[in-house]
Amino acid sequence: MIKLLFYLIAKRRLLKVKIAIVGTGYVGLVSAVCFAEKGSRVICVDNNEEKIKQLNKGIMPIYENDLEDMLNKNKCSKRLEFTTDLEYAVQKSDIIIIAVGTPMLPNGHADLSQVESVTENIAKFMNEYKIIVNKSTVPVGTQKKVIKLIRDNQINEYDFDVVSNPEFLREGTAIYDTMHGDRIVIGTDNERARKIMTKLYANFNQSIILTSPENAEMIKYAANAFLATKISFINEIANICEIVGADVQEIAKIIGMDKRISPEFLSAGIGFGGACFPKDTKALIKFTEGFGYDFKIVKSVIEVNENQKTKPIEKLTNALSCVKGRTIGILGLAFKPNTDDTRESPAITIINDIQKLGGKIKAYDPIVKDIDKIKFDNIEYVDTAYDAVKDVDAVILVTEWDEFKQLDLKKVIKLMKGNIFIDGRNIYKYTKMFKLGYEYYCIGKKDSQYYKKSR
Ligand SMILES: NC(=O)c1ccc[n+]([C@@H]2O[C@H](COP(=O)([O-])OP(=O)(O)OC[C@H]3O[C@@H](n4cnc5c(N)ncnc54)[C@H](O)[C@@H]3O)[C@@H](O)[C@H]2O)c1
Incomplete structure (x- = not known):
C-alpha cells in the first residue's frame, strides 16, 4: 500500500x-x-x-x-x-x-x-x-x-x-x-x-x-558507423557473389544465424542513404582526424557505399547499349521504405546519372511526390507504379516499399516497352522474373545474364 x-x-x-x-x-x-x-x-x-x-x-x-x-x-x-x-x-x-x-x-x-x-x-x-x-x-x-x-x-x-x-x-x-x-x-x-x-x-x-557525456556522444557515432559498416560489408560480399556465381541473400541468411553476427543490417542493395549514416560516418572521420587519427575502416565503408550507388547504372548501361533518349522507370524515391525522407537517397545518384547519360525519367514513390526540385526539373512524376513502368525501356527499383512487392509482374512487363528490370533491393525471385520474360538484374546474385549462360 x-x-x-x-x-x-x-x-x-x-x-x-x-x-x-x-x-x-x-x-x-x-x-x-x-x-x-x-x-x-x-x-x-x-x-x-x-x-x-x-x-x-x-x-x-x-x-x-x-x-x-x-x-x-x-x-x-x-x-x-x-x-x-x-x-x-x-x-x-x-x-x-x-x-x-x-x-x-x-x-x-x-x-x-x-x-x-x-x-x-x-x-x-x-x-x-x-x-x-x-x-x-x-x-x-x-x-x-x-x-x-x-x-x-x-x-x-x-x-x-x-x-x-x-x-x-x-x-x-x-x-x-x-x-x-x-x-x-x-x-x-x-x-x-x-x-x-x-x-x-x-x-x-x-x-x-x-x-558520461563523452561516452554518450561517442556511443551514437560508434553505433551508426558500425551499422553502416555492416551494410557496406554485405554489399562487398554481394559484389563478389556476382563474380563467383553465389547468392548473397543465402549467405546473409546463414551467417546471420550466428548470434555474434545477427541477421539485422545484412540486406545487400544499392547503398545506404538518409539523414544519418552518410553524414555521421563522415563527421566521425573528420572529428577523429582532428586528433591525428586515421579511421581507415569507416573511410572504406563510405567509399564502398558510393560505389554501390552506381551499381544500377552499371547494370543499366551493360543491358542497354545506349541510354540516350531511352525512358527509365524509377520505383521508389525515399532512401528507405515507410518514410518520405529523400536525404542522400540512392535515387538521387541514379536519377542524376541517367540524366547525364541523356535518359528520360518516369518516377513513382508511394509517399514522396517529388525529389530535389532545384536539382532535377525534368522528371515525370506519376501517380501509380504501373504508370511509372508504362512504355519504359527499363525499370530500376530503388526502394523496397511493400507496395512494390505486391506488383502484378505479368502486367508490368506487358506495360513496358523493353524488358530490363534492375532490382536494387532484391525483392523478387530471379527464376520467376526470368520465366516472365524479364532481363532481370539484382544485387549479389546470379542475375538473368548469368542464368541464361548457365542454363
Ligand atoms: N532522422 C533520424 O532518423 C535521426 C535518428 C537519430 C538521430 N538523429 C539526429 O537528430 C537530429 C535531428 O535530426 P532530424 O532528422 O530530426 O532533423 P530535421 O531536419 O528533420 O529536423 C530539425 C528541425 O529543427 C528545426 N530547427 C532548426 N534550427 C532551429 C532553431 N534555431 N530553432 C528551432 N528549430 C530549429 C528545423 O526547422 C527542423 O524542423 C540530428 O542531429 C540527427 O543527426 C536523426
Whole structure:
C-alpha cells in the first residue's frame, strides 16, 4: 500500500515535469509525441513558422507510421502544444531537449550552428534551474561546449545541467523504436540531472544506461558507423557473389544465424542513404582526424557505399547499349521504405546519372511526390507504379516499399516497352522474373545474364 502511494506520488511529480523540445523534425516531433503519450506535457518549438502553423492545424510535416493519430490524440488532451516562441517554451519548462539538425558541412564536419544558436537563446531566456538535453547527434566534447555557451550567454546566473541523450530511432519505425527501444543512454556527470532524467524515462520500461557525456556522444557515432559498416560489408560480399556465381541473400541468411553476427543490417542493395549514416560516418572521420587519427575502416565503408550507388547504372548501361533518349522507370524515391525522407537517397545518384547519360525519367514513390526540385526539373512524376513502368525501356527499383512487392509482374512487363528490370533491393525471385520474360538484374546474385549462360 505504502509502495503504491510512493509510486503514485512519484508519477504525479514526473507528470508535472514540463518538457520543451526544440526542433520538430523526425526526431523532435516523434520524441515529443512519445513523451506526451507517456503522460508528460510537451511544448514543441520550431523556427519554421509554416511547420508550426501546419502542426497547429493537425497537418503532419513528415510521414511516419502512427504519428498523426498519436499527435492529434495528445494535442486534444492538451499534453502537446506547438509554437515558434522559444522564450515561452524555455520559461515554462523544466527540461529543454535540443533536437535540431546537425547536417554535414562541405568539409565533412558536423555543422553545429543550429545547436549553438538554440543554446545561446535558451541561455538568454532561462528564468530558473533547467536541464538542457542534447538529442542531436554531435561530436564528442559538444556537451562541454554547450555548458560554456550557456555560461557565456546567460543574462542572470541560473543553475543548469547539460545532458547528452543520443537518439536511436529509425525513420519508418520511429514511434515503435521510441516506445520499445533497446536502451536509453543518459550522459551526465551530475547526480541531480541523472535523477531527473531517470525519472523522465522511467515509464518507458527500457534499459536506462547512465554514463558520461563523452561516452554518450561517442556511443551514437560508434553505433551508426558500425551499422553502416555492416551494410557496406554485405554489399562487398554481394559484389563478389556476382563474380563467383553465389547468392548473397543465402549467405546473409546463414551467417546471420550466428548470434555474434545477427541477421539485422545484412540486406545487400544499392547503398545506404538518409539523414544519418552518410553524414555521421563522415563527421566521425573528420572529428577523429582532428586528433591525428586515421579511421581507415569507416573511410572504406563510405567509399564502398558510393560505389554501390552506381551499381544500377552499371547494370543499366551493360543491358542497354545506349541510354540516350531511352525512358527509365524509377520505383521508389525515399532512401528507405515507410518514410518520405529523400536525404542522400540512392535515387538521387541514379536519377542524376541517367540524366547525364541523356535518359528520360518516369518516377513513382508511394509517399514522396517529388525529389530535389532545384536539382532535377525534368522528371515525370506519376501517380501509380504501373504508370511509372508504362512504355519504359527499363525499370530500376530503388526502394523496397511493400507496395512494390505486391506488383502484378505479368502486367508490368506487358506495360513496358523493353524488358530490363534492375532490382536494387532484391525483392523478387530471379527464376520467376526470368520465366516472365524479364532481363532481370539484382544485387549479389546470379542475375538473368548469368542464368541464361548457365542454363
Ligand atoms: N532522422 C533520424 O532518423 C535521426 C535518428 C537519430 C538521430 N538523429 C539526429 O537528430 C537530429 C535531428 O535530426 P532530424 O532528422 O530530426 O532533423 P530535421 O531536419 O528533420 O529536423 C530539425 C528541425 O529543427 C528545426 N530547427 C532548426 N534550427 C532551429 C532553431 N534555431 N530553432 C528551432 N528549430 C530549429 C528545423 O526547422 C527542423 O524542423 C540530428 O542531429 C540527427 O543527426 C536523426
